[in-house]
Amino acid sequence: MNIPSRRIHIACALALAWVASPASAAEVAIVNPSFEQDSFAGEFTVTNAVGGWRALGEGGQRGLLAPDAPGTQTFYSGATPGFDGKNIEFHWNGQSGIEQVLTERLQANTRYTLTVASGTRNGGGGKFGSYDIRLTTETGKPVVSWSGASRNLAASGTFADSSRSFETGPDPAGLGERLRIQLRGSSLADTYADLDNVRLTATAVAARPASTPIDVFIVSGQSNSHGWGANSAQLSQANRHYADAPDPRALLGYRQHLLGDALASVGSMAQLDTQGSGFKENFDGFGPELSLGSDYAVGGDKPVAIIKYSVSLAGLAHNFVKTGAIGAPLYPTLIQQIQAMLAELRSQGYAPTLRAMFWLQGESDVVFGTAASYGVNLGRFIADVRADVNAPQLQFYATQINPNMPAFADPAMRTGMQQVNAGMVQAATADPQRVFYVRTDDISAGFADGTHYSADQTIDIGRRWAARYLSGQ
Incomplete structure (x- = not known):
């Protein structure tokens, strides 16, 4: 098998500081893992049956593709580079999926790593x-989940691995139940996913050790907190280590890309890593939590968990305030995410302590015309979060909000930006x-665009956060 080694989301299989060297990984039995069990004539077949797998929603077409079979559609040319065998499984023109319940049962104190190859057609x-x-x-x-959207990792005509790891701890939810793998394609028309x-x-x-202490940070806000303009492929050499090898003592539980998008990018409290899709025109994005977590784990010499809930376009007055939100209320989901991730940390054997919340938001309040009340709203928001997470x-x-971003050269925008920043100073002074x-x-x-930080600038923000916290101010 010749799969490119370029990394996506690969959660490091490194032992944490208090864990002994791991045993060798044992392969878990999967029936027909490379879709070679079924034969068919021609280059592809649309089918509801794939050996060993059960069909899920059939909103689109799904079946098997033989990339090297003679035909009119040469999606993957050459002598099967990047494939395991002759067949691949495809999804086309609407959401469809397959699943397999394994004989393996969820075990305590186990690191599971799921890897799937995904292709980009010519x-x-x-x-x-x-x-x-x-x-x-x-x-x-x-246990583990992730999604890939907008752009695939593999180069044209090839496949590349996508992986994620998760460590269960002493009492994971579903302990003893059989494991299940699910693979789905997009709901979008005229699009494909080849696996x-x-x-x-x-x-x-x-x-x-029982109740291992772990510090917990909350990262929240809107698109720059999410990391909308931060493409890991554009990191400088000096900052590449944050994406290639995040400190293994740092964990991440992340939810929500965009308003209306309920997919969890990580889906569980797992190894800190880049977050893949849902970012501006790139596959493997991240927010400031990437450098915040690694720098804190190194500087504080202790484990840290980051709970992230960031939503592009979200405003404080429109969405994040506890009461009186003008638009879709996000506050309840923020608190639910914090509480759910704290509970998961406890199930993994940790004793979590909430330490700090890092907030990167405000541009939408400028656009929505709620900048003048930002200081009052922020003070209420901070008090409500503290009370509701105890x-x-x-x-x-x-x-x-960075006043040098091109969007704030507009006098109308600049006034709102100044009001938001003054509101933050007001909250800090109080x-x-x-x-x-x-x-x-x-x-x-060097910004990514008019209102978003670049990859290196996003790393810079996270480093500032870690340095400020570690310095005690």
């Missing part, structure tokens, strides 16, 4: 839509021991 084969890959228990308890060579490994790891001493880091204002105005050029 021209003429339609547009890549997305895939949705999940490892759950047979009753639906999430092959499904692999799952299970590695026993040493049990953590963390009265939770520190809060409000990050300045609570100087627990609320801090993080300036960004020394970043003056």
Whole structure:
């Protein structure tokens, strides 16, 4: 098998500081993992039956493709580069899926790594839509999940591996249930997802000491917090290590790309990593949490978990305030995400302590005309979060809207931007021991676009957060 080694989302299989060297990974049995069990004539077949797999929703076409069979549609040319065998499984023109319940049962203190190869067709084969890959228990308890949208990782005419790892801890939800793998395509018309060579490994790891302490940070806000303009492929060499090898002592539980998009990019509290799809015109994106987590784990010399809930276009007054939201209310989901990830940390054997919340938001309040009330709304928001997550001493880091971004050259936008930033200063002045204002105005050029940070600038924001917290201010 000749799959390119370029990395996507590969959660490091490194032992945490308190875990002994891991045992060798054991392959988990999957029936027909490379779709070679079924034979067919010609280059492809549309079918509801794939050996060993059960069909899910059939909104579109789904079946098997033989990339090297003679035919009119040469999606993958050459001597099967990047394939395992002759067949691949495809989804086309609407959401469809397959699943397999394994004989393997969810075990405690085990690292599971699920890997699937995904392909990019040559021209003429339609547009890549997305895939949705999940490892759950047979009753639906999430173990590992991720999705890929907009652009595939593999170069044209090739396949590349996509992987994610998850460590269960002593008492995972669904303990003892059989594991289930689900593979789905996009719901978009005239798009494809080509998948092959499904692999799952299970590695026993040493049990953590009972109630291992772990610090917890919350990262929230809108598109720059999400990382809309941060493409990991554009990182400088100096910052590549954040994407290639995040510190293994840092975990991430991430939810929500966009308003109306309920997909969880990680789906569980797992190894800190880049988050893949849902970002501006790139596959493997990230937010400031990537450098925040790694820098804190190194500087603080302790494990850290980051709970992230960031929604592009979201406004404080429109969406995030607890009461009186003008638009779709996001506050309940934010609190649910925090509580769910804290519960999952406890099930993994940790004793979590909420330490700080890092906030990168405000541009939408400029656009929506609610900038003048930003300081009052932010003060209420901070108080509500502290009360609802039972963390009265939770520190809060409000990050300045960068006045050098091109969009704020417009006088009307500039006035609102100044009001939002003044509101952040107001909140920090009212609570100087627990609320801090993080300036960004020394970043003056090189933005991804009019309102978004580049990949290296996003790393810079996370590093500022870690440095401010570690310095105690």
